[in-house]
Amino acid sequence: MVFVRPAALLALGGLSGLGWAAPVEVRDDTVSTEIFDKLSLFEQYAAAAYCKSNSNSTGTKVTCDEQNCGSVEAADTNTLTEFENSSETDATGFVTTDTTNKLIVIAFRGSKSIDNWTANLDFQMEDVTFCSGCRVHSGFLESWNEAQDGVIKAVQAAQAEYPDFKVIITGHSLGGAMATIGAAALRTIDIPVDLYTYGAPKSGNDEWATFLSGTDKGESFRVVHKDDVVPTLPPSVPFLMPYAHVQPEYYITTGNKVDVTPQDIQVISDGDNGGMDIAAHLWYFNKISACDGLFDLKVKRMVEDLS
């Protein structure tokens, strides 16, 4: 295990911001309504992963106690697996069919162990066989490894019944990191899957980011809210911690607690352009983690640890 002091990491992160990171390039200053609708729907699925009712009762409809997943509730859904905290890796989420939109959706919650992860600031990478030269954050990988058997089985069962449905994987925060690893794992076993992440940290190295950005087995949409701190982590430090992001980035330019429109989303390259705003991490189209009231506190603690 390699533990590095937070202050040292921030200093290194700052250095990468000063010179090593590529400049931000705006490819498009808006998104189509078609893409906007998808970003919005899969944000709601990611929000639903925070609700207890979607992790304790396989074979039920996806619902949100906090009324932040109306489009998901309007769809005809039925979960094939719901799982929570099955061991110390704290992997939580569900796999559901959505016959209204002809989808099979995998969603992961931002982990409860977010405070553990940052308290340890363990940014160690591990080799993975999904792609050549790829290295992935070992903690995120452990979480995915724990969930993968149940998730893959559920997806295959759903595909047997609905072979023409599109497979989607989504998640917020650490759930986004798990979704990213899940996307690579599924694409590698010839299950095409579209990836949607919201406020996700970086999950692996350059080779990893390139593999996920440019696959013919599904599209990748990485959504970042302006000033969100989590997507800047782990810092990208050449050689030592060569963390990189999946490209492009769908960058929400508006503030907190404001409705988002297609004109508020830029398509940009790179994206170590977060900030230190906790509320920005929690506001993606709506209060994404509303079903887990404690999640705010954990992110607050994380930012305190880092400052």
Ligand SMILES: *[C@@H]1O[C@H](CO)[C@@H](O)[C@H](O)[C@H]1NC(C)=O
């Ligand atoms: C699942 O959690 C919800 C929300 O806390 C609760 O209302 C429901 O009774 C639980 N269901 C089961 C099967 O435990």
Ligand SMILES: *[C@@H]1O[C@H](CO)[C@@H](O)[C@H](O)[C@H]1NC(C)=O
């Ligand atoms: C969550 O995981 C921890 C550590 O493995 C365990 O002690 C706890 O009982 C688990 N909680 C639930 C609800 O499964």
Ligand SMILES: *[C@@H]1O[C@H](CO)[C@@H](O)[C@H](O)[C@H]1NC(C)=O
């Ligand atoms: C969090 O850290 C504590 C203390 O280091 C450990 O006992 C616990 O298992 C960890 N929980 C998770 C979910 O990683």
